[in-house]
Amino acid sequence: MHTDLALRDPTAVDPLRALALQAREGESVAFTKLYERTRDQAWRVLYRVVGHSPDLEDLLQEAYLQLMKALKSYRGDSKVSTFLHRVCVNVGLMHLRSKRRRPEDPTDEMPEGESPESSDPERAAQVKQAARLVQQALTMMSDEKAQVFAYHDLLGLKPEEISELVDAPVNTVRSRLNRARVDFTAAVIKLKGRGP
Amino acid sequence: MKHLSHEQLWELAQTNPPAGETHLDSCVSCLSALDDIKLAQSVLRDVPEPPPMPMAMARRVEGKLADALEARQARAWTSWFPGFPRFAFAALAVIALAIGAWLLAQQQRKPDLMARSPIPEVTAPVVMPVPAAPKLTATVASAKRARNASGALSTTQVLREGSLLTTEKGGSLWVRLPDGSRAGLTSASQMQLHTLEEKTLTLDLAKGSVALVVPHREDRVLTVRAGDLEVIDLGTQFLVSRELGRIVVAVEEGSVEVRVPGLTRTVTAGHAVAYHQGQLDELQPLPTLAPVAPKHALSISAPTPDLALSPEPEPQVSLAAAELVVETPDEAPPPPEVDDPAAEWALPPPTAPSAGPNDPPAPLELVVTATRPGLSLGAIERRVDALSRQIRMPFTQGGSLRQQRAKDIARMADGGECPRAIDNANEWLRYARDAPEEAMVRREVLFQKMRCLRRMGRLPEADLVRREMEAIQ
Numbered sequence: 001m002h003t004d005l006a007l008r009d010p011t012a013v014d015p016l017r018a019l020a021l022q023a024r025e026g027e028s029v030a031f032t033k034l035y036e037r038t039r040d041q042a043w044r045v046l047y048r049v050v051g052h053s054p055d056l057e058d059l060l061q062e063a064y065l066q067l068m069k070a071l072k073s074y075r076g077d078s079k080v081s082t083f084l085h086r087v088c089v090n091v092g093l094m095h096l097r098s099k100r101r102r103p104e105d106p107t108d109e110m111p112e113g114e115s116p117e118s119s120d121p122e123r124a125a126q127v128k129q130a131a132r133l134v135q136q137a138l139t140m141m142s143d144e145k146a147q148v149f150a151y152h153d154l155l156g157l158k159p160e161e162i163s164e165l166v167d168a169p170v171n172t173v174r175s176r177l178n179r180a181r182v183d184f185t186a187a188v189i190k191l192k193g194r195g196p
Numbered sequence: 197m198k199h200l201s202h203e204q205l206w207e208l209a210q211t212n213p214p215a216g217e218t219h220l221d222s223c224v225s226c227l228s229a230l231d232d233i234k235l236a237q238s239v240l241r242d243v244p245e246p247p248p249m250p251m252a253m254a255r256r257v258e259g260k261l262a263d264a265l266e267a268r269q270a271r272a273w274t275s276w277f278p279g280f281p282r283f284a285f286a287a288l289a290v291i292a293l294a295i296g297a298w299l300l301a302q303q304q305r306k307p308d309l310m311a312r313s314p315i316p317e318v319t320a321p322v323v324m325p326v327p328a329a330p331k332l333t334a335t336v337a338s339a340k341r342a343r344n345a346s347g348a349l350s351t352t353q354v355l356r357e358g359s360l361l362t363t364e365k366g367g368s369l370w371v372r373l374p375d376g377s378r379a380g381l382t383s384a385s386q387m388q389l390h391t392l393e394e395k396t397l398t399l400d401l402a403k404g405s406v407a408l409v410v411p412h413r414e415d416r417v418l419t420v421r422a423g424d425l426e427v428i429d430l431g432t433q434f435l436v437s438r439e440l441g442r443i444v445v446a447v448e449e450g451s452v453e454v455r456v457p458g459l460t461r462t463v464t465a466g467h468a469v470a471y472h473q474g475q476l477d478e479l480q481p482l483p484t485l486a487p488v489a490p491k492h493a494l495s496i497s498a499p500t501p502d503l504a505l506s507p508e509p510e511p512q513v514s515l516a517a518a519e520l521v522v523e524t525p526d527e528a529p530p531p532p533e534v535d536d537p538a539a540e541w542a543l544p545p546p547t548a549p550s551a552g553p554n555d556p557p558a559p560l561e562l563v564v565t566a567t568r569p570g571l572s573l574g575a576i577e578r579r580v581d582a583l584s585r586q587i588r589m590p591f592t593q594g595g596s597l598r599q600q601r602a603k604d605i606a607r608m609a610d611g612g613e614c615p616r617a618i619d620n621a622n623e624w625l626r627y628a629r630d631a632p633e634e635a636m637v638r639r640e641v642l643f644q645k646m647r648c649l650r651r652m653g654r655l656p657e658a659d660l661v662r663r664e665m666e667a668i669q
Contacts, residue, residue, distance in 0.1 A: 026268075028262065028265040028266070031261070031265060032258065032261070032262065032265075035257075035258060035261060036258070039249060039254055039257070040248075040249055041653065043246060043249040043254075044246045044651075044653050047246035047247075048243070048246060051243075051244070052244070056253075057253050057256065057257060060253075060257050061257050061260050061261065064257070064261050065261070065264055068261075068264070068265070068268070123611070123613075126242055127242050127243075127244045127612070129242075130239045130240075130241075130242030130243050130244075131242075131243055131244060133239050134239060134240065134243055153240055154240075154243065155653065156652065156653065156654065178202065178203045178206075181202065181203075181206055181233075181236075182202045184236055185202070185232050185233050185235075185236040188232075188235060188236040188239050189232050189235065189236075192235065
């Protein structure tokens with residue numbers, strides 16, 4: 001899988017860099033522009049991690065508030081999308097974990113007919129169950145593994161790109177991914193009621 | 197016997213059937229592990245692709261972030277003196293608190309003084325949570341062969357947010373939205389009342405056509421979404437129609453903002469656009485829709501391609517060829533509110549002025565009675581048909597097997613099954629056929645592939661597909 005993130009390309013000019021630097025200096029217009037240009041990407045990342053949830057709007061807001069804080073230490077030497085990816089995945093995973101800790105909230109369910117594109121109810125149920133299984137499996141993994149797994153198998157990032165996001169060598173990322181997949185498989189089997 | 201590692205099995209499970217590994221033929225343990233991995237991978241494949249971000253949500257978050265930025269700037273009041281570090285303020289505050297506490301302790305040692313001036317009890321401030329936007333409801337104004345998940349719909353039935361409304365073939369439905377707007381669903385259509393809030397009304401059109409009569413209000417955003425396309429009301433009467441491979445937006449009055457990936461365009465009265473194969477094209481405008489004859493009215497007019505609305509009436513009217521437009525009660529929109537600014541669209545047609553000596557004769561019209569004014573959803577369907585005829589559609593009724601496969605790919609992409617759609621598109625694109633429609637259908641398949649790649653965030657690949665698409669004439 002490929003991605004729009006060109007994290008490893010040092011020659012690539014980050015078009016968001018100037019905006020991020022201006023936003024760091026407190027220019028609200030620059031931050032608003034940064035939001036406008038990156039919100040779709042943030043939305044995609046959050047949606048892939050937490051699925052269709054009524055909390056998506058709050059999570060998106062939380063991600064940008066965290067980005068706002070993170071920008072204070074931004075020096076312009078890494079890509080803004082790297083920041084954003086990391087923040088969104090962390091916000092998404094934290095949400096899943098906190099949701100697991102609190103009792104099941106019936107209003108968290110996807111409202112009836114939420115995906116009008118899918119006119120096949122059986123298929124819609126299958127998709128919904130898959131999303132739920134992945135979210136539950138993510139909460140059963142350690143933070144490190146869940147992050148790498150989400151980056152690679154949900155967002156389609158390459159190990160080289162993930163290496164920059166998690167600040168670890170590529171080989172470490174690969175072995176962490178492999179262990180995460182073992183855990184994910186075990187979690188799915190358990191959740192599907194086929195395992196021990 | 198050395199078993200295969202989980203990593204090797206994960207790779208093998210991605211090829212179907214697993215090939216090149218003879219060990220699997222004889223090892224039950226590895227085969228069982230492979231089955232587990234396949235199950236896990238199938239779960240991953242079924243994870244839905246993200247739909248486009250709702251514009252209303254994007255705006256709400258933008259507003260909240262602007263508030264947060266403002267608050268942050270207000271907090272940074274010490275920045276007027278950058279040389280004075282904040283920890284100094286903190287230290288001063290701690291000293292002040294210590295002095296205050298010492299004074300307080302001194303006072304407490306004097307009971308008579310305390311009795312005269314008791315220390316007021318300080319209660320913690322109550323922080324009220326920001327209430328969620330209250331959910332509103334819509335009402336069925338008229339329904340004919342229309343249903344939601346609970347069953348057939350009837351007049352005055354209350355509809356909640358999330359309701360999925362479906363009209364059967366020959367059916368129709370008028371819904372009054374909480375802000376007084378009216379939405380008319382034509383035959384064989386499906387729409388969801390996605391958001392019903394005071395400031396946000398969002399309707400998701402899954403298929404078919406919907407007509408909107410919307411009074412313009414600055415304090416709320418009304419959006420109609422149809423796949424990748426969003427129509428944002430700017431105070432108007434408009435219709436949106438969605439079928440596999442094309443979306444049409446026609447504006448009767450006022451204007452709307454049409455958003456598709458990478459492009460926003462304002463469409464004004466009398467204009468129509470089609471979103472087709474990733475392009476937003478202007479369609480040839482049709483005469484503005486006017487209200488049809490009232491209930492129980494029999495209107496006989498000169499036949500026109502779509503409606504009896506031609507600005508150039510035929511001089512000779514043949515009754516044999518004339519078109520009958522009979523408004524049935526269920527097709528008519530709900531009677532407008534007295535103070536409803538959109539009521540104009542549903543007013544009865546103005547009385548034809550007396551023809552001058554040189555004027556062409558007006559269409560023959562016979563009004564029997566006039567009890568309720570109305571806008572015909574049937575007329576809207578014919579209008580959509582007329583507009584759709586301007587678009588070269590890749591799919592035709594009863595097309596070849598290859599066309600059917602392309603249609604399936606479009607359905608998969610529409611249903612959010614992007615990995616499957618991409619796989620099928622790649623397979624489809626491997627072959628070519630010498631047929632007149634081949635280029636058109638190929639463009640469509642490429643478009644669906646590009647759309648899916650974009651939704652999956654694989655933008656560089658999507659860009660390559662776009663170029664490939666543009667190279668096809």
